[in-house]
Amino acid sequence: MSDLFNTYTLWLIIAGAIATYMTRIGGYLLMTRMKSIPPRVEAGLNAVPVAVLTTLVTPTFFDGGYEVKAGMIVALIVGLRFPGLTMLFAGWLLVVTTRHFVG
Structure with missing residues (x-):
C-alpha cells in the first residue's frame, strides 16, 4: 500500500x-x-461533443458482448428518428431483455 x-x-x-x-x-x-471566434476555432469546438461521445462509446462497443453491440446499434437507429431518452431506453431494453432470456 x-x-x-x-x-x-x-x-x-x-x-x-x-x-x-x-x-x-x-x-x-x-x-x-477574442472579439469574435474564428471559423476554424468554432469548427474545432463544434467537433468536441462528437469526439467525447466516440471516446465513451467505442471501448464499450468493442469490449462488450453481442447484446451490448446489438443494443448500441438499435440505439443508433432509434436515435436517428427519436429523441435521446427514447434512444437510451430502446438500447437499454434490448440489452436487458437479451441478458434475461439468453443469458
Whole structure:
C-alpha cells in the first residue's frame, strides 16, 4: 500500500492537476480576449461533443458482448428518428431483455 502513495506519485498527481487547471483557465482566458471566434476555432469546438461521445462509446462497443453491440446499434437507429431518452431506453431494453432470456 505504501508503494501507491510515494512522493513520486504525489508529485505526478499535483502536476496533472496543475496542467488540467492551466489548460482550462487558459482556454477561458483566450476565448474571453477574442472579439469574435474564428471559423476554424468554432469548427474545432463544434467537433468536441462528437469526439467525447466516440471516446465513451467505442471501448464499450468493442469490449462488450453481442447484446451490448446489438443494443448500441438499435440505439443508433432509434436515435436517428427519436429523441435521446427514447434512444437510451430502446438500447437499454434490448440489452436487458437479451441478458434475461439468453443469458
